[in-house]
Amino acid sequence: MECVxxxxxxxxxxxFEDDKIIIMLAVEPSVNGHIQIFSxxxxxxxxxxxxDILNLMVNAANKIxxxxxxxxxxxxxxxxxxxxxxxxxxxxxxxxxxxxxRTEDNLKxxxxxxxxxxxxxxxxxxxxxxxxxxxxxxxxxxxxxxEFKKEIKEEKVEESNDQPREKKTNYYQQxxxxxx
Amino acid sequence: xxxxxxxxxxxxxxxxxxxxxLQKQNCIFCKIASKEIPAKIVHEDSDxxxxxxxxxxxxxxxxxxxxxxYMIMPHVPEDxxxxxxxxxxxxxxxxxxxxxxxxxxxxxANGVAAGQRAPHVLIHVFPRRENDGLVQLPKYEMNDEQIxxxxxxxxxxxxxxxxxxxxxxxxxEFIEKKNEKIEEDIVNEExxxxxxxxxxxxxxxxxxxxxxxxDNKNNEDKKEISKDKNKEKKLDLxxxxxxxx
Numbered sequence: 216m217e218c219v220x221x222x223x224x225x226x227x228x229x230x231f232e233d234d235k236i237i238i239m240l241a242v243e244p245s246v247n248g249h250i251q252i253f254s255x256x257x258x259x260x261x262x263x264x265x266x267d268i269l270n271l272m273v274n275a276a277n278k279i280x281x282x283x284x285x286x287x288x289x290x291x292x293x294x295x296x297x298x299x300x301x302x303x304x305x306x307x308x309x310x311x312x313x314x315x316x317r318t319e320d321n322l323k324x325x326x327x328x329x330x331x332x333x334x335x336x337x338x339x340x341x342x343x344x345x346x347x348x349x350x351x352x353x354x355x356x357x358x359x360x361x362e363f364k365k366e367i368k369e370e371k372v373e374e375s376n377d378q379p380r381e382k383k384t385n386y387y388q389q390x391x392x393x394x395x
Numbered sequence: 396x397x398x399x400x401x402x403x404x405x406x407x408x409x410x411x412x413x414x415x416x417l418q419k420q421n422c423i424f425c426k427i428a429s430k431e432i433p434a435k436i437v438h439e440d441s442d443x444x445x446x447x448x449x450x451x452x453x454x455x456x457x458x459x460x461x462x463x464x465y466m467i468m469p470h471v472p473e474d475x476x477x478x479x480x481x482x483x484x485x486x487x488x489x490x491x492x493x494x495x496x497x498x499x500x501x502x503x504a505n506g507v508a509a510g511q512r513a514p515h516v517l518i519h520v521f522p523r524r525e526n527d528g529l530v531q532l533p534k535y536e537m538n539d540e541q542i543x544x545x546x547x548x549x550x551x552x553x554x555x556x557x558x559x560x561x562x563x564x565x566x567x568e569f570i571e572k573k574n575e576k577i578e579e580d581i582v583n584e585e586x587x588x589x590x591x592x593x594x595x596x597x598x599x600x601x602x603x604x605x606x607x608x609x610d611n612k613n614n615e616d617k618k619e620i621s622k623d624k625n626k627e628k629k630l631d632l633x634x635x636x637x638x639x640x
Contacts, residue, residue, distance in 0.1 A: 230546065230553045238553060240546065245532040248545065261501070262488045269484065270477045277476065278556055280505060281469050286552060291506025294468065295530065298487060299498025302523040303532060312532075316509040324502075324530050325510035326452040336447055339455050339494075340435045343447075346493030347438070 220253050220308040235271050238279065241312065243305060246322060248287050248315040250279055258309045261298045276311045289315035293324060419464040424515040428462040438485065442478050445486055448519070452529055455494045456521040457486045465516045467505045479518060486520045496522035500530055 219225065220237070228240040234255055241249035252272050258264045264272075280292040293314040297304040304310075316322065409417070419425055426432040428444050435447040437457055448456040459482045465471045471479070487499045502519040504511040511517075523529065537545075 228542075228546075230550050231557050233557075238557070240542065240549075244535050244537055246535050247537065247541065249535070250549075261484055261499075262491070264484075266477075266481060269480055270473075273476055273480045274473055275557065277468055277471075279553070282549070282552055282556065284469075286548060289508075291504065291509030291511065293509045294501075294503040294505070295532075296501035297498070297530075297532075298500065299491075299496075299523065301496070301525045301527070302498035302500045303530070304498065314509075314532075316506065318508045320508075322533065324532070325504070326529055328450040328512075330449055331451050331454075335454070336435055336449065340437070340447055343437055343455065343489060343493050347489055 218257055218308050219306060221257050235268055236275055238275060246314050246316075246320065248283060248289070250283075250313045252276055252279070252311045252313070253308055259307050260304075261296055261309055264309055272311050276313055279313050283313065283315045287315055290318050291316040295324075415464075415466075418466070418514050422464055422513075422515050424460055424513060424517070425462075425464050428460070437489075438482060440478065440482070442475050443482050445482055448521075451521065452519070453521045453523065453527060455490050455496075456519065457490070459483050459486060459518040459520060460516055466514050467511070468503055468516055469505065471516055483518050483520055490520065490522045494522050496524055498523040502530060 219242070225239065225242055228242065229237060230240065230250070231238040232255070237253045237255060239251055239253070241251045252275050254264055254268050254272060256268065261269075276294050280294065283289050283292055293312075293316060295312045295314065296310070297312070298309075314322070314324075423432060427434045427446060436444060437447060438445040442463070443459060443461050445457050445459045448458050459479055461471060461475050461479060463475070468476070483501055487501065490496060490499050500519075500521055500523050502521075503517070521529075
């Protein structure tokens with residue numbers, strides 16, 4: 216497994232770990248006090264994480280927000296999950312990022328508010344509703360997640376039959392290796 | 396019902412509960428949840444609702460929020476938080492499948508300083524594409540000294556909050572011993588001299604120190620933090636949420 220988190224490449228940054236989650240100082244911090252929470256099990260994207268582990272990670276993120284408010288006397292916190300390479304996910308292992316914020320810091324994470332035209336909203340709404348009714352996305356239970364993983368594996372096997380390559384178990388993991 | 400004009404004086408005289416009630420009545424998201432204001436609802440369950448944002452960061456920007464009014468995420472109880480993130484995962488999965496994007500970002504802002512624009516907990520889920528220029532996390536260089544200082548500051552506290560597992564018992568013991576030592580040091584050093592001048596007995600000082608938090612900080616910082624810690628915690632969170640009042 217080539218994952219830097221599973222291989223404990225950053226053991227010095229770890230603040231707390233147990234058999235389900237790892238809380239550590241961010242591998243590539245954006246601000247002083249940037250903390251990341253990883254799952255112990257390897258999952259590349261948010262959709263693969265089982266519900267109980269996601270709940271643990273989210274509760275931990277909330278508690279850490281409170282700890283940062285108290286200890287570092289910050290004015291606010293951001294909780295961010297970067298899911299996928301285009302979202303800026305640098306490590307192929309699901310993480311929840313907690314960033315402490317102050318009014319005088321120069322971090323600009325929000326976007327300019329621009330109202331979308333109603334027609335555009337309508338069409339997106341239709342596309343999403345159709346998509347949800349066609350596929351069985353709504354019933355995403357842990358069983359479905361296993362199926363989702365198997366689907367990805369099957370796709371991978373088909374691809375690898377065409378081009379002999381190292382077998383990756385995860386499409387998204389391969390995406391990381393493709394991008395320079 | 397006649398709407399009263401609320402003056403600044405009235406606001407000052409109101410209790411925290413009354414201010415919260417006022418915010419709730421004027422909250423756009425509570426009105427959307429109760430269907431008073433129309434919105435493009437993508438998914439809904441008993442506790443949460445997912446709508447399309449009218450000011451999207453990217454096409455398909457969805458807002459997930461609880462039907463009940465909470466101002467910031469630390470206020471939300473665990474069970475509702477679990478449901479919210481179940482919806483978040485569902486929405487992210489939906490966006491990946493229906494809009495052919497290869498990534499999504501989940502974004503929460505607690506507090507005005509973090510970019511919170513509405514007095515209601517919101518989780519933003521929006522699709523991401525290469526080079527869209529959104530939510531770019533810059534790099535912050537930290538030297539080893541800063542890292543170790545931060546670690547020594549946070550680790551004991553985090554271990555205390557999350558601890559209880561076998562691997563952390565040794566750390567907890569270590570922290571207790573170290574804190575006892577710090578208390579002794581404090582008693583032995585200048586602080587005692589100063590306070591003796593104010594006629595405070597050593598015994599009282601030790602008692603006060605034991606009541607205070609067991610943070611692993613400098614003496615000065617320890618004095619600041621130790622004042623009514625619980626009160627401060629509430630004030631900080633409420634202060635942040637009150638910025639919208």
